Amino acid sequence: MTTTTTMPEWLKTMLIDQGRLSETGLTRRARIRTHKPCHLPTLAGYDADTCALDTWCDLAELTLAGEVHALLAGRTTYELTTERLYRRDRWTITGRPAGRMTPVFAEHRCHAPIPATWAVPPTPAPPAKPAHQEDATCPF
Numbered sequence: 001m002t003t004t005t006t007m008p009e010w011l012k013t014m015l016i017d018q019g020r021l022s023e024t025g026l027t028r029r030a031r032i033r034t035h036k037p038c039h040l041p042t043l044a045g046y047d048a049d050t051c052a053l054d055t056w057c058d059l060a061e062l063t064l065a066g067e068v069h070a071l072l073a074g075r076t077t078y079e080l081t082t083e084r085l086y087r088r089d090r091w092t093i094t095g096r097p098a099g100r101m102t103p104v105f106a107e108h109r110c111h112a113p114i115p116a117t118w119a120v121p122p123t124p125a126p127p128a129k130p131a132h133q134e135d136a137t138c139p140f
């Protein structure tokens with residue numbers, strides 16, 4: 001027996017007609033989705049609770065300087081709070097600086113990823129623990 005995880009077409013049509021789902025399949029809850037025009041993974045969802053727009057963000061989290069560069073490049077920035085994307089404005093940009101209090105992402109542009117210098121560097125992996133030795137003597 002096979003199971004499918006795709007939404008039935010009748011249900012998708014009904015939810016789109018009711019305004020509960022966009023034609024692109026996005027919802028208020030942001031999720032990692034492939035951007036169809038360029039086939040890159042993005043963080044996607046609605047950008048507000050009402051009068052929302054479909055929003056696609058690059059996956060790299062911005063630093064404070066990275067958000068400034070993104071804004072100067074004309075990209076909108078969004079913060080991710082409780083699995084929802086919110087468009088950043090002058091109050092949120094100054095009140096909750098990127099890279100410190102909340103994860104901030106730049107608007108996605110196909111074939112123009114943000115430079116690595118704008119992004120929070122990846123956290124280094126913890127050092128590997130030595131393998132457990134059965135015959136080892138107790139250190140104390």
Ligand SMILES: [Zn+2]
Pocket residue numbers: 035036037038039040108109110111
């Ligand atoms: Zn794209």
